[in-house]
Amino acid sequence: MASIVLRNVDKIYAGGVKAVNGLNLEIRDGEFMVLVGPSGCGKSTALRMVAGLEDISGGEILIGDRVVNHLPPKDRDIAMVFQNYALYPHMTVEENLAFGLKLRKMPKAEISKRVQEAAKMLGLEQYLKRKPAALSGGQRQRVAMGRAIVREPQAFLMDEPLSNLDAKLRVSMRASLNQMHERLGVTTVYVTHDQVEAMTLGDRVCVLRDGILQQVDTPQNLFESP
Ligand code: ADP
Ligand code: ADP
Numbered sequence: 001m002a003s004i005v006l007r008n009v010d011k012i013y014a015g016g017v018k019a020v021n022g023l024n025l026e027i028r029d030g031e032f033m034v035l036v037g038p039s040g041c042g043k044s045t046a047l048r049m050v051a052g053l054e055d056i057s058g059g060e061i062l063i064g065d066r067v068v069n070h071l072p073p074k075d076r077d078i079a080m081v082f083q084n085y086a087l088y089p090h091m092t093v094e095e096n097l098a099f100g101l102k103l104r105k106m107p108k109a110e111i112s113k114r115v116q117e118a119a120k121m122l123g124l125e126q127y128l129k130r131k132p133a134a135l136s137g138g139q140r141q142r143v144a145m146g147r148a149i150v151r152e153p154q155a156f157l158m159d160e161p162l163s164n165l166d167a168k169l170r171v172s173m174r175a176s177l178n179q180m181h182e183r184l185g186v187t188t189v190y191v192t193h194d195q196v197e198a199m200t201l202g203d204r205v206c207v208l209r210d211g212i213l214q215q216v217d218t219p220q221n222l223f224e225s226p
Helices: 043-051 093-103 108-121 137-149 167-184 195-201 219-224
Strands: 004-012 018-027 032-036 058-063 078-082 155-159 187-192 204-209 212-217
Touching: 004 043, 018 043, 018 212, 032 043, 032 195, 043 058, 043 078, 043 155, 043 187, 078 137, 093 108, 093 137, 108 137, 108 167, 137 167, 167 195, 187 195, 195 219, 204 219, 212 219
Parallel strands: 032 187, 032 204, 078 155, 155 187
Antiparallel strands: 004 018, 004 058, 204 212
């Protein structure tokens, strides 16, 4: 686990759009931080800069005590989940969960232990031998999350992971995410445009508008303030 610090971070896209403007934000060790705001406010860009998927135009990003400005994504010790979960269609759930660990040449017993734990936590135990095509959207998204958490990263980054799911599934996935966070306590940054998600998931919520931080506070305090 690690804190994530953004210091005066800017992003100017080619063409001159200032997507993120002087963003200062400290995400504490183990905290669940939600970035919320309307479409185009810069939340994905901010997350993608933390992930290393987008260059930063100014300022500094730290993960733990390391400045990561020029580190490629694979060296940042983070895991990501997106709206469009890309599972390997020819592999079973178990193989999908294990794949990233096999690539890292982790011992088999350790892989098996982590896969079992993740499957248990995410309610996937009875689906381990199935292929993605035989799963519901929510189950597939759980596999995508499982694949991220088995790596035991320092931080977990999610961009609208529930927005392809129907309303009922979103409710149960929110509960699963809360449980997962309670269990693992991994520093998490979660992007959504959905106020309800922000309020039910975040330890704190950061509200962005036009690339500028408007407010950052607990859901309770944000909800009570006008
Ligand atoms: P959000 O995630 O809040 O919807 P984004 O971070 O995707 O917002 O976008 C912020 C702003 O940057 C928007 O004005 C968007 O059009 C612009 N933008 C996003 N990606 C690019 C890109 N690759 N090139 C140019 N402009 C972009
Ligand atoms: P890691 O465990 O390191 O996160 P993944 O196994 O999740 O790696 O994915 C490695 C790369 O392959 C990622 O860029 C991912 O988007 C891509 N990928 C995942 N599933 C598929 C798929 N079914 N087809 C093509 N590419 C995929």
